[in-house]
Amino acid sequence: MIISGAEIVIRCLQEEKVEHVFGYPGGTVLHIYDALFKQDEVKHILVRHEQAAVHAADAYSRSSNRVGVAMVTSGPGVTNAITGVATANADSVPLVLLCGQVGTAAIGSDAFQECDTVGITRPCVKHNFLVKDVKDLASTLKKAFHIATTGRPGVVVVDLPKDITAEKCEFVYPAAVAMRSYNPVVKGHLGQIKKAVQLLLEAKRPILYIGGGVVLSDSAEKLTDLARRLNFPVTHTLMALGGFPATDRQSVGMPGMHGTYEANLAMHNADVILAVGARFDDRVIGNVEHFYNEPRKIIHVDIDPSSISKRVKADIPIVGNVPDVLDEMLKLLEDGFATSPQLADWWRQIEAWRAKKGLQYHQGERIMPQFVVEKLYEVTRGDAFITSDVGQHQMFASQFYKFDKPRRWINSGGLGTMGVGLPYAMGTSFANPGATVACVTGEGSIQMCIQELSTCKQFELPIKIINLNNGMLGMVRQWQEMFYSKRYSQSYVTSLPDFVKLAEAYGHVGMKIEKPEDVEPALKRAFTEYKDRLVFMDFIIDPTANVFPMVATGKGLTEMILAEDL
């Protein structure tokens, strides 16, 4: 069958079972949009800004483990999309971005809406392609989906010159991909796994430290199984919330800069750390030298060899796909590899640390942000998809919403991108129709992609926006209060819009909540009476609330500042 390049693009999306594409049309993608118009298998979600298209596709993937697909035009379409690309790639999210490009003859001539897409995207993608011949189009798209979803997942950008989408050729979608230069390891080295299991069983003060890789590889169940058999405490990073049930006794919460007292002390004092799909990043272990003060053995399981021994040297590195390695470990344990470990003393110590209740706060006359998240947790019975932006509200949400299931917590961990919350809620809603989706945000972040309220109206997305409004760029203010002698340089947001009216202007429901006693009734109304509507809930919170515990930059995990210290 001889069809145009544009039709080939759409056929490839159909072959990949892509149901939703988030995008924004423009000159160089018009052929593709025309081909899109003539079919209805692939649905297009028109956003209001290209950045939101990529964020929505990103969350679509995070909340469902399907690949996210976005499409933008050349030049400014691409540059607007870059923040979304870097955000998704930093968190290893499988995503394919299709970009229009000026015709092949015009490339390099500074043509209208031309930019060097492969050059600009190169440092923030897993891989990128420029298609120069329509005959390569189908195989390139096949490779793009293959690369995005295998190994350590990531973003693949495909640059499509306009003339390529007009030219015609025979369409054959390859059944498989063979690339001599790309063969990610799957199975872990069995000898290493045996050594690891032996070490786990000898441990006196072990901890299971899990990262985003557990969620991305859909290994939460296996991980939970392993944790229960070993009776180890489990600490889950910001990217792994839900990778192990937060309400489980064995969960000690999040480690790191705003982690729990018990998680940080357990990490620091452990004699064996089993790290799974995590990368010991600066926000998790703080000062590396300080971390090294305590001798311990580290077993590090990751699909990406470069994540192992990057910041912290691993004693037993295991390169492999997390579920495959967990399977092997479980099998060894089943085969009665050795007796189960005696951890009573260690657990007593952990319970003593836990009793310190490092996450306490005082709900006084003004609404505390933690209180709103706790009520949100109760009203949604812990079963909502929660997206967040970046800042204090993100930390409060991660500390106080107890995620028992994976893929329920959607946030930008690696790049830390403000503005993702609303488009993330959109992508999550499309991937999970009928699900409860709430976006916990702040008045700073929400304004970075506020225009998407219009997209939400067009598609009648019943998102609940929990705006923790303190009139401050809260996290910036917290650092300025603590480390810059309260010189609040540019962290106070004046001239805020009336969010209730703004929501109403877009055709949504707006609520302003100023008293603690109104928090729960308002949430209940939003999730019942306005179940099918987008509700913008503007919570006027105590502007002095800070996130604790806190490990300041450059400090070690045991050098936490607790709320009670101040």
Add this chain to the structure above:
Amino acid sequence: MRHIISILLENEAGALSHVAGLFSARGYNIESLTVAPTEDASLSRMTIVTSGSDEVLEQITKQLNKLVDVVKVVDLSESAHVERELMLIKVRAIGKDREEMKRMSDIFRGRILDVTESTFVIELTGTSAKLDSFINALDTGLILETVRTGVSGIGRSDRILKV
């Protein structure tokens, strides 16, 4: 420590920029970089001379392997290898310097490729250190221009980098 990394990569547009971009993005040193297609035109072979601690070199190797266009990576300096670099150097050759230049070139086993009334172009092949010594041995005022290819390297005996 100085290391010589050999890379086989797909001979495709953009492959070079992926490698070069990796080095600049992660702050790794590049002392020299040389690349050309192999006997199999679909593959290029690149030699990069870099330096860093063992940990940095481990990361460089891992990060290179992660690039989708990269087929194989070897640190040649881990075992026996030969390395060569080519230099073309244009020198002033007038009066008594003419004979001196010829003599120096002979000592370093150079070849004079181009001769004019006032200049020679000398070709010199060897390790980078040998090329450096040749430059140091000349009166700097007589050096008009130099161009060096950067190091190419290959493992000794049956150590083979091939797909």
